Amino acid sequence: MSRSIATQPAIGNDLADPAPSAGHAVLRFEAVSKTYAHNAARTLLRRGMLSWLTRSRTSVFYALREVSFELHAAASLAVVGANGAGKSTLLRCATGISAPDSGRVEVRGTIAALMELGAGFHPDLTGAENVMLNASLLGLTRRKTCEQFDRIVEFSGLADFIHEPLRTYSSGMVLRLAFSVAVRVDPDILVIDEMLSVGDIEFQEKCVGEIKRLKQGGKTLICVAHDLKLLRNLCDRALWLEHGRVRMFGPCSEVVDAYEAAPAPGVSD
Amino acid sequence: MSNGSLSLSLPASSGLDAGRGGGNLLFLLQNLVLKDFRIRYRNMSLGVLWSFANPLVMMGILTFVFTRIYPNPAVPNFAVFILCGLVPFNFYSLSLNAGTTSLLDNQSLVKRVRCPRRIFPIAAVLANCLHFLIQIALLIAFVLAFGYRVNRFWPWLGVVWMLEIIFMSGLSLMTSVLDVYYRDVRYLVEASNAVMFWLVPIFYSLEMVPQRLRLLYLLNPIAAVVVAGRDVLLHGKPPAPALLVPMALVSVGCLALGLVVFGRLERNIADNL
Numbered sequence: 001m002s003r004s005i006a007t008q009p010a011i012g013n014d015l016a017d018p019a020p021s022a023g024h025a026v027l028r029f030e031a032v033s034k035t036y037a038h039n040a041a042r043t044l045l046r047r048g049m050l051s052w053l054t055r056s057r058t059s060v061f062y063a064l065r066e067v068s069f070e071l072h073a074a075a076s077l078a079v080v081g082a083n084g085a086g087k088s089t090l091l092r093c094a095t096g097i098s099a100p101d102s103g104r105v106e107v108r109g110t111i112a113a114l115m116e117l118g119a120g121f122h123p124d125l126t127g128a129e130n131v132m133l134n135a136s137l138l139g140l141t142r143r144k145t146c147e148q149f150d151r152i153v154e155f156s157g158l159a160d161f162i163h164e165p166l167r168t169y170s171s172g173m174v175l176r177l178a179f180s181v182a183v184r185v186d187p188d189i190l191v192i193d194e195m196l197s198v199g200d201i202e203f204q205e206k207c208v209g210e211i212k213r214l215k216q217g218g219k220t221l222i223c224v225a226h227d228l229k230l231l232r233n234l235c236d237r238a239l240w241l242e243h244g245r246v247r248m249f250g251p252c253s254e255v256v257d258a259y260e261a262a263p264a265p266g267v268s269d
Numbered sequence: 270m271s272n273g274s275l276s277l278s279l280p281a282s283s284g285l286d287a288g289r290g291g292g293n294l295l296f297l298l299q300n301l302v303l304k305d306f307r308i309r310y311r312n313m314s315l316g317v318l319w320s321f322a323n324p325l326v327m328m329g330i331l332t333f334v335f336t337r338i339y340p341n342p343a344v345p346n347f348a349v350f351i352l353c354g355l356v357p358f359n360f361y362s363l364s365l366n367a368g369t370t371s372l373l374d375n376q377s378l379v380k381r382v383r384c385p386r387r388i389f390p391i392a393a394v395l396a397n398c399l400h401f402l403i404q405i406a407l408l409i410a411f412v413l414a415f416g417y418r419v420n421r422f423w424p425w426l427g428v429v430w431m432l433e434i435i436f437m438s439g440l441s442l443m444t445s446v447l448d449v450y451y452r453d454v455r456y457l458v459e460a461s462n463a464v465m466f467w468l469v470p471i472f473y474s475l476e477m478v479p480q481r482l483r484l485l486y487l488l489n490p491i492a493a494v495v496v497a498g499r500d501v502l503l504h505g506k507p508p509a510p511a512l513l514v515p516m517a518l519v520s521v522g523c524l525a526l527g528l529v530v531f532g533r534l535e536r537n538i539a540d541n542l
Contacts, residue, residue, distance in 0.1 A: 036540065092539065096383040099536045111383070119381035124308045133304055136297040137382045145296070165311075 024108070026189060026220050027071040027094060032103035034089050034244075035060040063089040064100070065244040071237070073188075076211075076221035078231040078252055080259050081241035087224045090241065091115065091191050094222065109188025109220075112138050114178055116193065121174060123167035127158060130166055131181055138185045148184045155210075156180040157203070175199050183210050189220045196230065208234060228256050297384065298392055301375075305367075305396035317399075324359075324404045328352055328411060344474070346503070349415050353502060354471030356404045357433060357494040361469075362462045364397040368441025369448050369458045376542040386538055387531050390441035398434065405430070412502050422500075422507045429497045429508065429516070436490040436520035442527030446534045449541050470495055490516045490523075 037060050064086045071077055079087045092098040093105050095113045120137050121130045131152055135145040153159050156176040158169075166174065175198045182190060196207055211221055211234060225231055231238070231252065238255035240248040248255045310317055332348040341347040371393035372379055372386065379386055413419075448454040469492045470478070478486055486492040493516035497508035 097380065097539045113381070113383070115381040120378050122304060122308065122377075124311055125304060129304070129307065133300045134382075136293065136300045137378060137384050139293055139384075140296070141292040142296040142299075143292075 024073060025070045025106070026073045026075075026108045027222075028104070028106040029067050029069050029090075029093075030104040030106070032064055032067045032093060032100045032105060033062060034064040034086075034093060034098065034100045035062050062244045064093065064241075066103070067241075067244070067246055068103075069239055069246065069249050071220060071222070073220055074215055074218045075237055076215055076223065076235045078235035078238040078256065079222065079224045079241065080228070080231070080238060080256060081247075085241040086244040087241055088115075088193060089244075090239075091193050091222065091224060094189075095191055107189070110139065110185075111189045111191060112182045112185045112187035113191040114182050114193060115191070119178070121166055121178065124165055126165055127156075127162040127169070127177055128153075130177065131162075134178070134181045135185065138182070138187075140185055152177075152180045152184045155183070155206075171198050172200055172203070176203055179203075179207055179210075183214070187219065189222065190214060191222045193224045194226065196225065196227075204230075228260065232256055294385065294388065298388055298395070301388060301392035302396045305393065306399065320400050320403050321407075324400075324407055327355075328407055331355075332411070346415050349411055349417075350474075350499065350503065351471060352408050352411055353498045354469060354495045356401075356408045357430075357491055357498065358466060358469050358471060359404060360397065360401040360433065361437065361465065361491050363400060364394045364437045365440055365444065365458055365462065366455075367393040367397055368437065369444040369455050371441065372445045372449050372538060373452075373542065380539050380542050386535055387442060387528065390445040390531075391438050393445075394434065394437045394441050401430070401434075409502075417502060418505075420501070420505045422505065423502075425501050425508055426498060429494045429513070432516055432520040433490060433494045435524050439520070439523030439525070439527035442524075442531045446531045446538065449538050450534065465491065468492065474499070487512060487515045488519055490520050 067086075067090065079090060081087050089098065091113065092115075093100050094107070095111050095115070096105075096107070097113075097115075120134045122133070125133065128149075131149065132145060135148070135152075136142075140148070153162050156173075156179075158173060158176060161169065161173065166177075169177070175196075179196075179199075190211070196204055199207065208230075215221060221234065223231060223234055235252045238248075238250065238252040238259075239246060240255050240259050248258055310319075315322070331351055335341065335348040335351060336346075341350075344350050368390040371389040374393075375389050378384070379389065444454055444458055448458075468486075468489065470486065475483065475486060475492075475496050486496075493512050497512055497516075500506050500508050500512075
């Protein structure tokens with residue numbers, strides 16, 4: 001029942017080998033299922049008391065059903081599937097934001113997630129203040145953040161606007177800032193949910209370059225996008241979800257080819 | 270397993286401190302408190318002065334009413350007497366309201382970044398400490414203006430105010446996580462604020478409470494802060510151990526209970542926001 005993120009003995013504590021040794025799973029899903037209740041009014045006390053009194057079970061639907069896969073260090077995984085197939089739920093379980101109902105999620109190392117444009121950003125704070133807040137949310141100390149601050153700003157290319165409130169930024173600018181922070185946190189696993197499409201060509205290329213640099217450093221990438229061309233370029237593995245189940249898992253080009261050839265199903269229920 | 274206690278294996282060269290050491294938690298807490306300040310005051314031309322002006326006006330009008338219009342002959346300096354009760358109560362109601370809604374107010378962070386969630390209600394309580402400090406400064410100014418002198422028991426005030434902050438952190442931990450599951454909790458909290466206003470000896474003294482009910486007052490840390498504050502500021506005597514011991518036990522116990530309740534219910538927070 002219990003979700004457990006494995007707490008394994010630290011590896012790579014010697015500086016000679018900073019990356020997790022290749023061939024070892026950095027992310028493992030074991031028969032992970034996640035359900036959501038079907039009605040929206042469940043957060044009302046009246047509702048809770050009624051269902052307690054009548055002992056009615058609210059109907060649930062499976063966002064993920066028995067999902068198992070394994071990802072090795074330096075791999076990069078594309079997650080594809082229709083809307084509502086469970087892609088975002090999968091990422092939320094991987095990052096530990098949500099806990100699965102059953103099964104195990106094992107993570108080795110740190111995860112930084114770009115889950116939604118501007119997540120962890122506040123519109124009334126300036127870019128610089130948001131960088132500090134975001135870095136601290138992602139687990140950096142003050143010293144590390146101050147060390148990295150200039151590089152974050154430089155990579156984002158937003159030096160002229162960094163002391164303006166975030167609400168004056170365009171969505172592309174917000175993406176630049178978010179990506180710059182997440183990359184500088186130097187995570188072992190970087191999770192990107194449907195974001196890169198917002199950036200302009202120049203920044204997208206910069207991101208792709210940075211992601212490739214991370215991969216060469218032994219880091220792992222998980223990417224959700226509807227831009228299949230981008231996924232083919234970035235990823236070497238792919239996971240195809242359909243109605244919360246794994247339809248296919250394998251080399252990126254094969255899975256994406258099959259996904260493109262398949263007729264589109266409706267929204268999962 | 271709670272997110273906060275995850276300890277993940279880390280390469281030594283990683284930019285992250287293993288399992289979020291205290292350094293990161295403090296930095297995160299500081300950033301969240303600063304965020305609250307900045308958001309509240311950035312769009313106001315007078316900024317933090319408003320936090321000064323509001324209680325100043327409130328205290329001024331109270332003083333006027335209770336010295337000129339409705340002085341209480343039984344209690345000397347009735348206005349200051351009331352202020353000693355109002356200041357701890359104001360902190361209670363403001364910080365509890367902010368703490369209760371803190372997880373929902375920060376849902377864009379809670380839902381999309383993995384971080385120890387218990388930091389949010391605690392940050393909300395601490396962000397309200399600025400108002401508390403301003404009100405304390407004003408209270409002390411009024412106390413001195415009414416001719417009371419600084420005495421050697423004043424350091425006790427720091428102790429009881431710290432205990433109130435601890436108590437409020439514990440309460441907020443509980444109400445914030447319950448509010449995620451049942452949104453009615455915030456209305457219950459608001460209603461209980463009104464009840465608390467009269468259960469704290471603001472307009473009356475503990476001596477006026479019948480003996481058999483006094484234990485209830487001693488078990489209420491907010492009432493105890495009021496009584497201790499009056500003892501020190503107005504009567505020039507240290508707070509009695511019979512007052513301090515239950516207050517310390519209840520406050521620390523409340524924080525411990527808050528952490529336990531929060532840890533139990535934390536698991537599904539993100540799914541219920």
